[in-house]
Amino acid sequence: KNQVEQSPQSLIILEGKNCTLQCNYTVSPFSNLRWYKQDTGRGPVSLTIMTFSENTKSNGRYTATLDADTKQSSLHITASQLSDSASYICVVRVYNDYKLSFGAGTTVTVRA
Amino acid sequence: GAGVSQSPSNKVTEKGKDVELRCDPISGHTALYWYRQRLGQGLEFLIYFQGNSAPDKSGLPSDRFSAERTGESVSTLTIQRTQQEDSAVYLCASVPYSGGETQYFGPGTRLLVL
Numbered sequence: 001k002n003q004v005e006q007s008p009q010s011l012i013i014l015e016g017k018n019c020t021l022q023c024n025y026t027v028s029p030f031s032n033l034r035w036y037k038q039d040t041g042r043g044p045v046s047l048t049i050m051t052f053s054e055n056t057k058s059n060g061r062y063t064a065t066l067d068a069d070t071k072q073s074s075l076h077i078t079a080s081q082l083s084d085s086a087s088y089i090c091v092v093r094v095y096n097d098y099k100l101s102f103g104a105g106t107t108v109t110v111r112a
Numbered sequence: 113g114a115g116v117s118q119s120p121s122n123k124v125t126e127k128g129k130d131v132e133l134r135c136d137p138i139s140g141h142t143a144l145y146w147y148r149q150r151l152g153q154g155l156e157f158l159i160y161f162q163g164n165s166a167p168d169k170s171g172l173p174s175d176r177f178s179a180e181r182t183g184e185s186v187s188t189l190t191i192q193r194t195q196q197e198d199s200a201v202y203l204c205a206s207v208p209y210s211g212g213e214t215q216y217f218g219p220g221t222r223l224l225v226l
Contacts, residue, residue, distance in 0.1 A: 004154065032213065043116070043203055043217025089154070098143070098162075100215075102154035
């Protein structure tokens with residue numbers, strides 16, 4: 001069964017600090033991995049997408065890494081801001097399939 | 113341009129009642145997905161529409177759930193005889209074309225069944 005596991009489930013950080021979120025997956029065959037940000041009461045919005053051959057991808061203060069051999073990804077948030085408070089969802093696509101496998105998300109709370 | 117919209121944004125209903133949820137995709141997007149998001153869980157695939165092809169209904173949890181879409185326009189998700197376990201956020205996403213990578217999500221409909 002294709003699974004996506006995220007950790008931690010939630011975390012609280014002070015404004016200006018960095019944090020790293022983890023994603024482990026068993027999806028196979030792998031096509032790509034995407035990180036989404038979901039603000040409270042909103043739909044998810046794509047942050048980054050990485051294919052098998054990509055190790056890292058940045059979007060502003062967000063940097064995602066991918067190790068396709070160990071099937072692990074991380075999302076690093078640098079110099080956090082209050083607006084980073086959201087749920088971050090790891091999503092993996094199976095090759096040649098329109099269905100996606102979603103992690104349960106990590107809820108990040110940034111405090112002043 | 114306008115994004116994906118969903119209505120109602122919130123719906124409270126009594127057990128046993130029918131509800132209809134609406135999704136307006138981005139104009140020109142050929143594919144449309146419905147998902148269910150329960151608290152603390154990942155998005156659960158419900159149904160997939162692609163153009164005029166037969167929809168993939170494999171994710172619908174029971175025959176109380178049904179969805180329709182006419183061409184590449186509005187879609188409705190109907191839940192009949194609602195149960196308390198149907199309480200969740202129902203999200204709709206549209207995609208520019210078949211095989212397109214980015215899903216554009218609506219804000220969701222929060223359904224509470226009392």
